[in-house]
Amino acid sequence: MSEYKKWKKFMNGVYLMNIEVVLKEEENFLKAFIGGEIDVLTAPILREKLTSVQLKEGMHAELNLSDVSYMDSTGLGVIVAFFKNINAKNGHVKLTGLSARLKRLFDITGLGEIMDIETDVKVEKNYETI
Amino acid sequence: MSEYKKWKKFMNGVYLMNIEVVLKEEENFLKAFIGGEIDVLTAPILREKLTSVQLKEGMHAELNLSDVSYMDSTGLGVIVAFFKNINAKNGHVKLTGLSARLKRLFDITGLGEIMDIETDVKVEKNYETI
Amino acid sequence: MKPFDYVEIRVPAKPQYVGVARLTISGLASRIGFTYDDIEDLKIASSEAITNAVQHAYNEADGGEIVVGCALYPDKIEIMVADHGKSFNFEETKEKVGPYNEQQEVQFLREGGLGLYLIETLMDEVKVHHQEGVTVFMTKYVEEKRVEDNVENISS
Amino acid sequence: MKPFDYVEIRVPAKPQYVGVARLTISGLASRIGFTYDDIEDLKIASSEAITNAVQHAYNEADGGEIVVGCALYPDKIEIMVADHGKSFNFEETKEKVGPYNEQQEVQFLREGGLGLYLIETLMDEVKVHHQEGVTVFMTKYVEEKRVEDNVENISS
Ligand SMILES: Nc1ncnc2c1ncn2[C@@H]1O[C@H](COP(=O)(O)OP(=O)(O)O)[C@@H](O)[C@H]1O
Ligand SMILES: Nc1ncnc2c1ncn2[C@@H]1O[C@H](COP(=O)(O)OP(=O)(O)O)[C@@H](O)[C@H]1O
Numbered sequence: 001m002s003e004y005k006k007w008k009k010f011m012n013g014v015y016l017m018n019i020e021v022v023l024k025e026e027e028n029f030l031k032a033f034i035g036g037e038i039d040v041l042t043a044p045i046l047r048e049k050l051t052s053v054q055l056k057e058g059m060h061a062e063l064n065l066s067d068v069s070y071m072d073s074t075g076l077g078v079i080v081a082f083f084k085n086i087n088a089k090n091g092h093v094k095l096t097g098l099s100a101r102l103k104r105l106f107d108i109t110g111l112g113e114i115m116d117i118e119t120d121v122k123v124e125k126n127y128e129t130i
Numbered sequence: 131m132s133e134y135k136k137w138k139k140f141m142n143g144v145y146l147m148n149i150e151v152v153l154k155e156e157e158n159f160l161k162a163f164i165g166g167e168i169d170v171l172t173a174p175i176l177r178e179k180l181t182s183v184q185l186k187e188g189m190h191a192e193l194n195l196s197d198v199s200y201m202d203s204t205g206l207g208v209i210v211a212f213f214k215n216i217n218a219k220n221g222h223v224k225l226t227g228l229s230a231r232l233k234r235l236f237d238i239t240g241l242g243e244i245m246d247i248e249t250d251v252k253v254e255k256n257y258e259t260i
Numbered sequence: 261m262k263p264f265d266y267v268e269i270r271v272p273a274k275p276q277y278v279g280v281a282r283l284t285i286s287g288l289a290s291r292i293g294f295t296y297d298d299i300e301d302l303k304i305a306s307s308e309a310i311t312n313a314v315q316h317a318y319n320e321a322d323g324g325e326i327v328v329g330c331a332l333y334p335d336k337i338e339i340m341v342a343d344h345g346k347s348f349n350f351e352e353t354k355e356k357v358g359p360y361n362e363q364q365e366v367q368f369l370r371e372g373g374l375g376l377y378l379i380e381t382l383m384d385e386v387k388v389h390h391q392e393g394v395t396v397f398m399t400k401y402v403e404e405k406r407v408e409d410n411v412e413n414i415s416s
Numbered sequence: 417m418k419p420f421d422y423v424e425i426r427v428p429a430k431p432q433y434v435g436v437a438r439l440t441i442s443g444l445a446s447r448i449g450f451t452y453d454d455i456e457d458l459k460i461a462s463s464e465a466i467t468n469a470v471q472h473a474y475n476e477a478d479g480g481e482i483v484v485g486c487a488l489y490p491d492k493i494e495i496m497v498a499d500h501g502k503s504f505n506f507e508e509t510k511e512k513v514g515p516y517n518e519q520q521e522v523q524f525l526r527e528g529g530l531g532l533y534l535i536e537t538l539m540d541e542v543k544v545h546h547q548e549g550v551t552v553f554m555t556k557y558v559e560e561k562r563v564e565d566n567v568e569n570i571s572s
Binding site for chain 1: 367
Binding site: 148167169170171200202203204206207210211213214217218231235238239240241243244 | 432438453459464471518520526528537
């Protein structure tokens with residue numbers, strides 16, 4: 001493992017300034033892969049990335065949260081703001097890859113009923129279809 | 131991942147009471163696999179395990195430290211005590227699988243010159259033999 | 261002997277120290293046998309309280325401090341988050357914040373105002389004092405079963 | 417504004433809190449751009465000082481406390497580990513402890529006495545006060561190159 005990789009692994013281990021946002025924009029579609037910890041330190045980075053997106057009428061946006069290891073109300077605030085912006089343009093936002101824990105955060109706060117959320121529950125799904 | 135596995139993974143992540151010692155005794159040989167963090171909290175566990183070994187004349191002992199992620203002087207103290215006990219019975223102790231970091235700890239303290247230590251440097255070794 | 265261990269961490273009221281305090285708290289919580297999920301709840305609740313102190317207690321230039329005190333019992337953790345900045349009326353604020361409801365129109369959704377609500381939801385007991393700054397007291401109990409498991413693990 | 421941030425953690429003088437303090441310190445050290453290896457050094461040095469306070473400062477029943485103070489500068493960290501227990505003579509003790517040497521007979525190897533030596537070896541500056549307990553002050557500097565890298569990372 002290189003010094004840098006070790007370093008990065010360590011940084012992740014101690015949960016510091018640990019956020020990754022990758023955007024893929026294509027015509028009317030946006031896909032964002034979000035990873036790491038979203039808290040008061042890193043939420044502004046996410047906010048900045050999401051407001052950098054060129055909003056289009058009727059846009060379809062997907063925020064993939066499968067690599068999010070921690071999130072609190074600061075992250076919810078950023079996501080709600082983005083949701084409102086896309087909505088104002090008659091677009092649609094879908095959240096995907098949420099862990100059961102993360103889904104719970106949206107449910108407790110009432111956002112689970114308001115937003116389009118897809119949980120990452122492959123195992124449970126398999127059981128159901130058997 | 132089961133609740134217990136997640137829990138265990140978490141415990142390891144935060145480095146708490148994180149030690150594992152597995153002993154394999156066979157005739158005159160002893161192999162110990164040591165993993166986790168060795169500090170003032172966990173060193174007594176290692177000491178207890180190692181003193182549980184039935185000492186035999188001319189014994190060969192190997193302590194494999196490849197899974198040790200942290201160690202300080204409390205760990206060195208336990209290893210020195212074990213080394214003295216085996217030595218008193220004309221046996222031999224070999225430390226294997228040390229990371230460069232761990233090897234450094236033995237070197238700084240002078241134990242590198244006194245004990246038989248094998249570093250875990252597969253890559254460097256390959257370069258040398260080429 | 262005291263029936264609990266007390267650990268305190270003091271950090272500057274800046275975003276970069278919230279994660280460090282959270283890390284310390286999760287380390288402590290794991291010592292007394294909380295489940296993975298309960299530790300995640302503790303992490304969020306205490307981060308919300310600390311984040312509030314970072315965002316609302318002090319003026320930019322103040323350079324205030326946040327004190328996080330943790331009392332560790334065999335069966336519960338009490339976390340106290342205190343600042344010495346602006347006060348606010350907890351009961352009054354509670355009326356204005358809280359969860360979203362389905363009927364709300366998207367364009368009027370609040371961006372924020374979930375912190376105190378999450379603290380109250382995720383912890384078992386919460387008290388807020390607001391004299392000379394704000395102090396949030398929160399308690400979470402270890403599940404019965406976990407306490408036993410933990411005792412077993414320690415003795416084995 | 418102060419030229420540094422100060423973080424303090426207070427823990428009971430018990431073995432189970434050494435790891436928590438170590439975790440907090442490594443979290444802090446990573447914030448100011450120490451290399452992986454330097455953080456490992458910091459973890460060992462501070463654990464040695466805290467372990468000494470756990471093992472030597474108080475009598476069993478005392479239930480003493482350890483205060484770990486960290487001053488974070490852009491280019492260095494100062495760590496202070498203080499207890500209010502027994503004092504000891506640092507200069508005198510230093511004569512008696514330290515690294516092993518090759519000529520020593522195995523049967524006479526000390527089991528212990530490496531803590532203070534490791535602190536002095538792994539940190540850049542070390543001072544020990546011993547009045548009303550023991551306080552170890554230790555400083556470690558961030559490597560030049562790292563400081564630049566860090567500034568780059570933050571601004572990118
Ligand atoms: N530590 C504090 N100091 C001063 N005011 C606070 C503090 N904590 C909370 N408040 C007040 O209570 C309000 C609601 O807090 P919260 O529910 O966490 O939502 P948010 O922080 O997103 O506004 C804040 O907007 C602030 O006015
Ligand atoms: N915080 C402390 N309080 C009292 N005595 C101390 C303290 N730290 C160190 N000492 C004394 O210094 C000696 C040497 O310490 P050290 O080099 O860490 O080795 P060890 O702890 O293994 O004995 C200790 O045995 C103890 O007598």
